[in-house]
Amino acid sequence: MKDLKDKILSEGDVLPGGVLKVGSFLNQQIDTVFLKKIGEEIRSLFADSGAEKILTVESSGIAIAVAAGMAMDLPVVFAKKSKTSNVSGEIYTSLVHSFTHGTDNHIMVSKEYLPSGLKILIVDDFLAHGSALNGLIAIAEDAGCEVVGCCSVIEKGFQLGGDNLRARGYRIESLAIIDEMTDSDIIFR
Amino acid sequence: MKDLKDKILSEGDVLPGGVLKVGSFLNQQIDTVFLKKIGEEIRSLFADSGAEKILTVESSGIAIAVAAGMAMDLPVVFAKKSKTSNVSGEIYTSLVHSFTHGTDNHIMVSKEYLPSGLKILIVDDFLAHGSALNGLIAIAEDAGCEVVGCCSVIEKGFQLGGDNLRARGYRIESLAIIDEMTDSDIIFR
Numbered sequence: 001m002k003d004l005k006d007k008i009l010s011e012g013d014v015l016p017g018g019v020l021k022v023g024s025f026l027n028q029q030i031d032t033v034f035l036k037k038i039g040e041e042i043r044s045l046f047a048d049s050g051a052e053k054i055l056t057v058e059s060s061g062i063a064i065a066v067a068a069g070m071a072m073d074l075p076v077v078f079a080k081k082s083k084t085s086n087v088s089g090e091i092y093t094s095l096v097h098s099f100t101h102g103t104d105n106h107i108m109v110s111k112e113y114l115p116s117g118l119k120i121l122i123v124d125d126f127l128a129h130g131s132a133l134n135g136l137i138a139i140a141e142d143a144g145c146e147v148v149g150c151c152s153v154i155e156k157g158f159q160l161g162g163d164n165l166r167a168r169g170y171r172i173e174s175l176a177i178i179d180e181m182t183d184s185d186i187i188f189r
Numbered sequence: 190m191k192d193l194k195d196k197i198l199s200e201g202d203v204l205p206g207g208v209l210k211v212g213s214f215l216n217q218q219i220d221t222v223f224l225k226k227i228g229e230e231i232r233s234l235f236a237d238s239g240a241e242k243i244l245t246v247e248s249s250g251i252a253i254a255v256a257a258g259m260a261m262d263l264p265v266v267f268a269k270k271s272k273t274s275n276v277s278g279e280i281y282t283s284l285v286h287s288f289t290h291g292t293d294n295h296i297m298v299s300k301e302y303l304p305s306g307l308k309i310l311i312v313d314d315f316l317a318h319g320s321a322l323n324g325l326i327a328i329a330e331d332a333g334c335e336v337v338g339c340c341s342v343i344e345k346g347f348q349l350g351g352d353n354l355r356a357r358g359y360r361i362e363s364l365a366i367i368d369e370m371t372d373s374d375i376i377f378r
Contacts (some may be wrong), residue, residue: 029302030265032258059248059267066252069221070259076219078248082290101271113218 001041001175027060039067042151045173049148051121061124079107092142096135107135116144127152130161157189190230190364216249228256231340234362238337240310250313268296281331285324296324305333316341319350346378
């Protein structure tokens, strides 16, 4: 997605530790006009997928999932990182390590929102080591759902999470894949 | 908003401890077709407000803020509940007690996204004791921004957070206000 690559180059900031900061438009501040385009791009990539529901994980996946859901007229479910008093009943859960935050989280989804047999499209803002996607795939498959594809906005190709999932046969699309990232340069695949 | 009241009555679930569960369409699963209508309703309420940016707090406020931002063509900023490695630089912060989760969180926004003088519309999914709104107002005013209004989707009128803020002179709108809630009945204002 050319607009996205341009935006990453003009507004992205490489921080120490291989963190790409895109807070100005994607995950702290959200450029809603641009977000709409992201939703439409996801729709055009997965129009033929048969997806019936979109699954993501809080919190920075929510905006992306909502944009895709609005473009595709599909409901969104987001996994939570902690069990709150408004999560009742039985849940599916999976352990996810966040390299960005340095934490382990049990992510969870109420069973009622993932009925068996549903075709699921998983979306998230970033795909790096693939920890979040693996956790979401595990939850969807535990529920007896079919993962028809996964879409990240920005994939860090050099951290191999995406390529490992592709090797396992999943359809993984990313709107921009970064193969190399230094303080002064970002090289796309 | 009549559609919303109908949806609360047909899909909402009153849990012990005064928790209204609307996870089927608002804050675990998101009905994106309905969410679009919520965004349009917020636009029609605040079209004359002069709002230049929408502020909310992660994570369940994000979908509402994105819907409003898309309807109003305004950028969204969301406060985070923990400092992550992609939040760099100076921040505004405020202490918020969550009655639902039983926790205290320092919510924070990078200073770069709240330049002084900006007109801010604050949105959230729920307004109960007003803790989150008070925290967001404190952050916006610390930044030298003007809070032109606050909009919650569902206000628990019996918990007085909204009325206390109205008494302080803020423009507070809620798409549905619940004045009484029991296991068997929900009464709107």
